[in-house]
Amino acid sequence: MRPAPKTWIKGASAVAASAALVMPLAATPAGAATAAAQLNGGWAPFDRCPVDAPAMLAADGDTDVPLCVASVSPNGSIKLGNTTATTGATNLQFGVVQHPAEGTYTVVPPAAGSLVSGRTTIPGGLLGLMCPSNIPVVSAVCGQITDATLNKVTATVVSAGAPTEFSLVAGITSGPIVRLPVRIHLENPLLGSNCYIGTNSAPVVLRPGNLSTPTLAVNRFDGDGTANQDEGSMIGFALTGAAQGDSTFSVPKASGCGLAGLLSWAIDLKVGLPAASGSSKLVLNDARTYTAGLTAPGLVTPEAGRVLSDNWHSAVN
DSSP states (O other), X not given: OOOOHHHHHHHHHHHHHHTTOOOOOOOOOSSTTTSOOOBOGXXXXXXXXXXXXXXXXXXXXXXXXXXXXXXXXXXXXXXXXXXXXXXXXXXXXXXXXEETTTTEEEEEOOTTOSEEEOOEEOTTHHHHHHOSOOOHHHHHHHTTOOSHHHHOOEEEEEEOSOOBOOOHHHHHSSSOOOBEEEEEEEEETTTEEEEEESOSSSOEEEOOXXXXXXXXXXXXXXXXXXXXXXXXXXXXXXXXXXXXEESOOOBXXXXXXXXXXXXXXXXXXXXXXXXXXXXXXXXXXXXXXXXXXXXXXXXXXXOHHHHHHHHHHHTBO
């Protein structure tokens, strides 16, 4: 252990700066630390932080500083081509390993993905997505829509890969904060269970940024989450009252919709897919972003990652 004053300052400022991540947008990876848990006090927002991931455990607190990030939004809106819908509650969580000497960051997602998104209903349902039409196959499907159940279409935004390209400066100020690949799952009895806009190999790539300036609050707490503003070994930051969004992403075609994917092109035609950059837009309202890490990671070098993990586990209710 090396209780050097400069390490204390570097560690604390590293955590403070990392509070800037702001994209709230599901995943339950294996292992107790990454399964959704109910956590005490200051740890409460970080129920899926991957504290037991090898990269997090290996962080020494000097050259690598481990952090937990969580960002949520209760609602918002998304426009894809010609179609606009509201979004459900969204939640994005991952770990970050900061490399202070290099000025870089490594994102460590939960094993099954960083994103949790609530289902939202597409206005007009299937009739609105691809009907009316004089095209034989599509017209035949449209003729089968005889009740609300067959017409209702829900959409869920899901992870399509790990977040990358985290930018600390953008999180504090403006510009793209993180690169987040997603795909949109469309669900309806006639569309089948494998209807998506975007794929894992060709996703919708969101690069969200601040749309307004958030309010910053700082709190300290003990390892188990109990508030301790004066001497807490953990420090947390909350950014609230901001909106985030992106209007630069492009949207690929739909795939896997209907028997043998025969309805995918009908959705593309009606929605206007593929949609070029600038024709779609995401807005997430009332975003709340939380970041937490060790107050002085340099004081527990080289065990900072393991101490963070132990603290997380001690906070599980």
